[in-house]
Amino acid sequence: MSNPSDAPTDQALIERTLAGDGTAFGILMERFQRKIYRVAFSVVRDEVEADTITQDTFIQAYTHLSRFEGRAELETWLTRIAINRGRDVLRRRRFVSLFTLRSDDEGETETMLEPVDERPDPERQFLSVQLRVAIQRAERTLSPQQKVIFRLRHYENLSLEDIAAHLGLRAGTVRAHLFRAIHKIRSELAGWRANPRMDHEPAIQ
């Protein structure tokens, strides 16, 4: 049984890759491809495009590996590449939608999500669906920047500081974008009422 501490470090694998060892890059990819795919999917909400972005991310990383200075973690660097690629996809979709008169995110795959509460409570299911629909509807009204920030927060549960680091923005800027995005979601939730079983709870504004 191999000890996890025996696993080569990212830096060692990078050096081996630069020395021409192709298998080292394969190990790096195996290490991070799931995370990168998840981030890409969070941003573009499309499985095929997330796959393409993941592949492009690793190809770009490989071709520029000698420029990686190791100031940040390799994972952070890869995530940043993936997010930038995802932003390009969102911008392209927005551009195309200008000419096709389609909704910005019409082509996005709607992921079927299971209700979150453990108990099979139809009421809770209904509220979960309402919340999901409200979030998805609000997402369509967001700018690409707001969308990326909101999705990284919502789907990846990244902190504002992490999002700022990945996007190369100040935390305050990220906070402002996120705040605007959440207000759009709040307006979408205007019709959503709290669980009626809890009578003292105020309704969603």
Added chain:
Amino acid sequence: MNQQFSEHYSEADLLETYYMQPGASMPVMMHLADCSDCAARYERLEKKVRGLSACAHDDKPDTFWARQRISVMRKIGARPSAFARTARVAAAAVLVAALGGWFSSRQVAPPPATVMAPQTAPEISVQITTPADPWDSEELGEFQSIVAWESWDTPAAKNGDQS
């Protein structure tokens, strides 16, 4: 969020708190610490949002991830790394420089620079070659003896020998 300490927060407020990070909002955190109802609602909301955002990509079959790796490795197999590319470019530059030096050392002197004629009217220069001694003229060659006879002043004639 202007609720007083005693008031409950709405779901929308709690949702905003969730996204904007609970720790960043001290009034909400203080309220949640004191209000078990809101704390429970916040917990349920958090669970709900986490559940909505969860994506089941990790349970993709291993073949998906293997195919993705193979695809990338195939693509980068045809594309050298930056290091290898730099090395090749450097080698090519050295080769070009060496070949350039070799060719320039073999090159003959460059042809004289072409001087463009001035745009003024061309000067017509007619070179008339005149022999230094008119007697040497080719045209007078066959008459040489006559001319020489007519102009020949012999010393005897000069001396009055006209017999």
